[in-house]
Amino acid sequence: MSSADARRLLRQQQHGVLSTLSKKLDGYPFGSVTPFVLDHQARPVILISTLAEHTKNIEADPRVSLLAHHPGADIQASARVTVVGNCARMEDQTAPKARYLRYFPGAADYFSTHDFFFYRIEPTHIRFIGGFGAIHWVEAAHFVAPDNQLASQEDAIIAHMNTDHQHNLMAYCRHFHGVNTSSAQMLGIDTDGFDVRADAQLLRFDFSQPVLDAQDARRALVAMAEACRS
Structure with missing residues (x-):
């Protein structure tokens, strides 16, 4: 298994479990389900509302993790990847919009409100489980995609x-x-x-x-x- 395998697995998924540190509950882990796309460096991009609990948590503490897994009958044996990193609102809100809407066209209505923004997770650590016994920590520098145009x-x-x-x-x-x-x-x-x-x-x-x-x-x-x- 390689860092490319972990990246390929994440690219196959469009939804994951986003874990943040609760502002309301004094740092307890808080899990929520979120759609995501990857940018061209394989960094997860999410579209979230400022009213959402996870967004409030991110604004208070940017440390997050995103778990995505390959569905299967035996969840313990299925491949999964967890991206641990820091999440922040993107400065350029226009750049990810077209790509995101191709994958999630129903999200177009969100832009009629004023409280949805794109956030991006900058990976610091990746945990990759390719199957039983295939368990790896992957360095973030090796996980991100090679420079490309x-x-x-x-x-x-x-x-x-x-x-x-x-x-x-x-x-x-x-x-x-x-x-x-x-x-x-x-x-x-x-x-x-x-x-x-x-x-x-x-x-x-x-x-x-x-x-x-x-x-x-x-x-x-x-x-x-x-x-x-x-």
Whole structure:
């Protein structure tokens, strides 16, 4: 198991348990369920209300953890990852909005109010359990994604794939996941892979090696398309 395995597992999840230190209850742990997306450095980004208990806790003490796990019949045997770090309101509230809404379009209504803001967790420690006996602490410096240019290129890649290559996206769903779908839309692409909404399903596709820019992404996507035709 490696730091990349822990990062890939976290990328497969869209919801987790956020634990904060309660301001009201004198530091007792307080758990809540929250959706999240990862930024291009694999840092969790959450959209939370200033009225929420966990937000009040974060403002008083930024130390948090986020637990995400792979669902399975035996919860004790399922893979899971816990990101421990410091959480703070993002200075740029515009940057994460488009990416977040592609994954959670229902959140668009939240912006009609004035108390929802994006917060980001800066990892300090990662606990990764890949299965029975596969238990690791992962250094934060090794967990974060390698430097890449995809943050500035993602929107253009997604627009191109969804406009000109939806047939390839549908082929990926059939070939790599055995899912026949009438529509497929790419939601996000990162150094480790990309996500596609196939009808009501969200499917994750991993790259065989890190992708660092649009040219790398093109080569990887073309290779996958060729694999679908072989």
